[in-house]
Amino acid sequence: MAGSIIQVATTTLTSATSNVTLTGIDTNDAYMVTGVGVGVETNIREVNMRVTKSGSAQSDSEYDYAYKGLVSNAVFYNVSAVNQAFIRWDSDLGTGTSELSNFIIYLYNFNSSSEYSFGTLEEVNVNHDEKASGKAGGFTHTVASASDGVNFQGESSSNLLTGTFTLYKIQS
Amino acid sequence: MAKTLEQFTTECTSELQAKRDSSDGIYKQVNNERLPINDSDFAQMVIDCANYKLDVQDNGYIKARQLAYGSVQDQLDMQYWDSVNSTTTWADHIAKVKSDNPKPA
Numbered sequence: 512m513a514g515s516i517i518q519v520a521t522t523t524l525t526s527a528t529s530n531v532t533l534t535g536i537d538t539n540d541a542y543m544v545t546g547v548g549v550g551v552e553t554n555i556r557e558v559n560m561r562v563t564k565s566g567s568a569q570s571d572s573e574y575d576y577a578y579k580g581l582v583s584n585a586v587f588y589n590v591s592a593v594n595q596a597f598i599r600w601d602s603d604l605g606t607g608t609s610e611l612s613n614f615i616i617y618l619y620n621f622n623s624s625s626e627y628s629f630g631t632l633e634e635v636n637v638n639h640d641e642k643a644s645g646k647a648g649g650f651t652h653t654v655a656s657a658s659d660g661v662n663f664q665g666e667s668s669s670n671l672l673t674g675t676f677t678l679y680k681i682q683s
Numbered sequence: 684m685a686k687t688l689e690q691f692t693t694e695c696t697s698e699l700q701a702k703r704d705s706s707d708g709i710y711k712q713v714n715n716e717r718l719p720i721n722d723s724d725f726a727q728m729v730i731d732c733a734n735y736k737l738d739v740q741d742n743g744y745i746k747a748r749q750l751a752y753g754s755v756q757d758q759l760d761m762q763y764w765d766s767v768n769s770t771t772t773w774a775d776h777i778a779k780v781k782s783d784n785p786k787p788a
Contacts, residue, residue, distance in 0.1 A: 522715040529720055529728060532713045559731075566713075570727055586754045596734070667735035668699060668728035670709075 514683050516543070520660075521677040527552050527670035533678040534566050534660030541681045542618040544661050549612040549674030550604065555639045556666040557602035558612055562621070562628050562652045568662035569652065574598050578632065578648020584640065590648075597664070598650045600632065605639025611673065612636040617681075621658040627651045628658040685787055688737050695732035699725065740787060747784040752777070 519535040519542070536542050549558055561568040576598050577591035590601055602612050614634035621628045628651065635645040652658065660678065665671045686694075703709045709720045709728070720728070752758065753776070761773035 520714045522712050524712065527707065527710070528712050528717070529709050529724070530711045532711065534714060568727070570730070582750075585750050586752075588749055597731070664731065668695070668732040 514681065517680045517682055519678040519680050521675065523675040524671055524673055527672055529668065529670055530568070530662055530664040531671060531674075531676050532563060532566070532568065532660060532662045533676055534563055535678060536618065536621045536659045536680075538680065538682075539622050540683055542621060543679045543681055544616045544618060545675075545677050545679070546612060546614045546616075546663070547675045547677075549614075549663075549676070550610065550672045551606065551665050552670040552672045553665070553667075554606050555603050556669045557604055558600055558671065559664050559666055560598040560600065560616075560650075561662045561664070562658040563660040563662050564656060564658050566659065568664075569654070569658075570596050571654065572596050573653045574650060575653060576648065576650035578646045581645045581647070582638075583643040585642075590646075598630075599666075600634060600646060602634070602636050602644070602646075603638045603640075604636060605641070606672075607639070607641060610637050610639060610641065616661070618661070621660075623655075624657045625655050627653050627655060685740060686737075688733055691733040691736040692729060695729045695736065699728055699732060744784045744786050748780055751780040751784065 520533045522531060533544060561570060563569065572594045574595040574597060575593040580588045580590055580601055604610050604612055612634060613636065614632060616630050616632045619629040620626045631649040633647055638644050663671065663676065703725065710717055711720050711724060758773060761776060765771060765773050
């Protein structure tokens with residue numbers, strides 16, 4: 512049989528929620544997590560991310576990431592950091608109409624107990640200035656142990672308000 | 684006056700505890716199950732909140748300046764015309780961006 516995409520977990524927010532966890536990564540396939548219509552409760556906040564191990568979000572300072580910020584009304588910018596406690600997807604979302612984030616993150620090597628976990632991101636949003644922006648880049652969690660999912664939080668412990676988060680397995 | 688991480692931690696603990704104790708509560712969603720946060724979640728939220736506030740206080744001016752400087756192309760254009768017209772448009776622009784977004788003392 513040819514490869515297929517299999518839904519592993521999904522959740523849709525219907526009210527304010529501090530964080531969202533999707534787990535179920537238990538094979539060596541690549542996985543993909545999507546966020547559609549992700550909105551925040553507080554103006555000028557973004558969605559941050561962590562990997563989970565045995566269901567627990569990892570807040571160790573082991574995240575390295577780099578990406579390009581693409582902004583429709585300003586200069587493109589670079590973001591890079593090492594040894595961070597979370598992955599910061601700099602979006603500066605607002606609370607106005609359609610000020611939402613939409614993304615696909617591909618997850619690699621998560622099930623490996625002897626390698627780092629990797630991911631790549633493509634994102635588009637309307638930010639708090641009502642301008643289209645997005646980003647493209649990637650991250651690693653530099654701990655050589657298996658990760659079983661992802662966790663999303665509102666920046667500065669603010670709530671996420673809307674969005675559908677779905678984890679898929681890309682079965683080879 | 685700049686606050687310390689400890690002061691922000693106290694501030695965040697108070698803010699988040701009030702939120703947790705309110706009728707809204709603080710919830711998390713795990714694989715489509717909605718659950719109240721536990722003490723471990725709360726402790727992490729306090730850390731995240733305090734670190735965010737400290738970062739904004741100490742480093743917020745950097746991003747603000749990056750966005751306000753404008754593109755390298757635009758800045759080079761300003762410098763070219765400054766050289767032609769003996770003006771100080773570029774230097775004035777940079778000075779204004781810096782004064783509008785001051786580095787914390």
